[in-house]
Amino acid sequence: MTTTNDQLYIDKVIKGDVNAFTHLVDAYKNMVFSLAFKMTKNREEAEEITQDTFIKAYKNLSKFKGDSKFSTWLYRITYHSCLDAIKKNKNHNKTFEINEVTFNQIKAVDHILECIERKERAKIMDECLLKLPKEERAIIWMFYYDELSLKEIMKVTAFSETNLKVKLHRARKKLVGIVEENFEPESINHYGRR
Numbered sequence: 001m002t003t004t005n006d007q008l009y010i011d012k013v014i015k016g017d018v019n020a021f022t023h024l025v026d027a028y029k030n031m032v033f034s035l036a037f038k039m040t041k042n043r044e045e046a047e048e049i050t051q052d053t054f055i056k057a058y059k060n061l062s063k064f065k066g067d068s069k070f071s072t073w074l075y076r077i078t079y080h081s082c083l084d085a086i087k088k089n090k091n092h093n094k095t096f097e098i099n100e101v102t103f104n105q106i107k108a109v110d111h112i113l114e115c116i117e118r119k120e121r122a123k124i125m126d127e128c129l130l131k132l133p134k135e136e137r138a139i140i141w142m143f144y145y146d147e148l149s150l151k152e153i154m155k156v157t158a159f160s161e162t163n164l165k166v167k168l169h170r171a172r173k174k175l176v177g178i179v180e181e182n183f184e185p186e187s188i189n190h191y192g193r194r
Contacts, residue, residue, distance in 0.1 A: 009021070029054075032050045032054070033050045039134040039137060072156060076155060079156050132174055139157070142156065150165070
């Protein structure tokens with residue numbers, strides 16, 4: 001949905017056309033659910049967060065000023081709803097050590113992944129992404145899969161640019177470490193690692 005279309009439906013909802021909100025839900029429900037599921041790794045919880053996000057968005061729609069895209073504003077609500085849900089479930093707050101990874105190791109893993117068939121690569125990356133802590137998984141997902149800019153992610157997460165860059169860098173390093181840990185050495189050699 002385009003920004004112009006979003007604004008038309010937003011204006012209709014604010015003027016009292018409750019049914020117009022259905023168009024916004026239909027346009028963004030997959031995006032919201034996808035982020036919630038990536039952060040929580042739990043389908044039921046992601047469905048609850050999706051519902052909660054749209055309820056919050058509906059109640060606060062008059063506060064949307066249009067200084068960012070509606071999708072970015074909605075992402076922010078989803079992201080914070082996920083963080084709230086994660087805080088309630090302490091068992092989800094697992095931390096992982098940051099592995100030191102050199103630039104050459106990152107390039108080697110990139111090269112390996114370029115050589116693997118697309119479906120296999122997607123499966124491996126999904127499995128590895130799920131091993132990242134929720135916040136880092138969300139940042140990686142927003143940046144690489146949803147192709148949000150750093151400025152858009154800053155609006156979603158409320159991180160400063162410096163903090164976001166550090167978190168994105170650390171998340172990449174962790175992801176590379178996870179890929180290396182979970183990818184058999186024979187396969188790495190087969191796909192051209194030096």
